[in-house]
Amino acid sequence: MQFQYNSDYPGLNNLGQPSVDPEAIARNPLDFPPAQPIPCARITTRVFHPNRNQVATVQNVLVRTMNFAPPMSSTNTLLFPGTATAVDGNADGGSINDSFSSSGMSSSSSSDDDSMNLDDSNFPGAGNTAAFPDEGGPNEIKNAYWIQRTIREAIYGRVLFAVILQRRPRALSTVDGAEWEVTNQHCAVKEMSWQHIRKERERLAEDPIKEVSAMQYIQKWYQQRTLVAAAAILQQQQSLDAMLLLQQQQQLQLQRSNDANVVESFAAMQATNIMMPLDLLSDERNLYSIMPYCDGGELFERLDMNERFSEEEARYWMDQVLNGIENLQHVGICHRDMSLENLLVHQDGALIIDMGMCLMVPFEDNLASTLATSFNQMNMNGAAQVNTTDNLQQQSKPQFQQLNYAPTQQPMIVSGRQRRRCLMRPQGTCGKWIYMSPEIYQNKEPFDGYAVDMWAAGVILFLMLTGFPPWERACQTDERFHYMTAGYLVQMLTEWEIGLSSDAMDLLQRMLFIDPKDRLSLDQVRAHPWMVNGRRAAPIGLSR
8 A cells, every 4th residue: 555645535546646626526514413302301309229228319310301302393403402491400419328328318419599309209200100101111211310420511511420320110119219220330411501502602613512413423323334234134135034033123222222221332332432422311401411431531641641652552542543533434524623632531442522523524425415314214312213013014925025125214324435525615723723734723725524533643643652742733833843744753753762663753744744635544544564563552451
């Protein structure tokens, strides 16, 4: 594979020369299908702690008021609060230890004075077993989120730590009045104020509506691709029994998509190295994005503690960064804010987070609009609508084979790495200064979204290998930027006696040329000798 120019840059021929005018293939980014939050309430309720065999009344429990998102408004937008009107104003609901006293019953920390506690007896389905006659069925609300503490402040609100609760069987809840049970699964709740969203969304580069819409889109894309692959295999076999089995699996997925199973969610996310939502809720005050809780913090914090990584450890993390970017490219998304701060560590992996600045890349074909329509017809958590098993069973096997019947009408899922993409017209200067590519910084010319993320990956690799940023800003007035991007990076690092291998410095240089047409693509980075020939070393202390 050649490493002289970007083999994946739009509009270049096999010799690396422009074959079309970049302006001619420049378009605006596409819009994500609007996210579909589910109305929720913030309640005070009774929960059972199985390890302590105790029941307590606790505050700040987020629970759905219905199991599916309401129909979209006539404007087809997200900007409307949920239907729940009574909320607890205090996010810090106290710890599990605070709530479960030695007597087995206590209250957690008090809420704000201006908030209204919603007692579980007033909440539909709480304290009223008749409200959920379909116990164990897909319409039962199976999980809730008990908010414990604030992890950190965020632009539009804050990120909260929560314990996932599961609904108890009716036979148990009627005995002690506790409808929810504490699990050992945790989640992060990104609480975003509707007031701040309406006030600041147009002014700030980070868009929370785009973020939750993009996360749902990514999740649905990968869920749908999995279903399409399974359906294609079974359809080739032309077996009614096999198709009925797929039908049942899809219905099971629909049911389980309502359950916040963090273990299964992490397994899916670590395969893509992208954070995906467990749930998306809304009340009149806030929009809540529910995500699995990562126990390892930011990759930036890990680097800060170590000052720098060895080449073996940097290569280990680089594999995951590239895998995450590759999976974003499959979906057709440019992140635009790739950074060490936006990589969360969990167990032995890293997940890309914060999609608030991402863009949907335009392509020469029009498949994106078809996918958006198909995804809008899917349920909130990404499970496709399925026909009933009874309808399938009414068809004879010869009819099934003749009609080539499939239980769902699946959209065409084509990787964004296999389609001819367009450049995007300037969309503003955004992101963190040291990771920002020169074309985003200048905001004058059409840019390639994939090349922008690969530039940031080069800065991430530079930071991991050296322990310091290559420059302050991607502009010619920054002396280090001027020389490094002009081809003097290897010379400068050699003079500074950083101690990097020649392959590592060569890769850094080829990822950080000022002209995106000269930078390496993702596939070229993966094929570079430093990536191919080097050893990987899992960091010490990572749990597996």
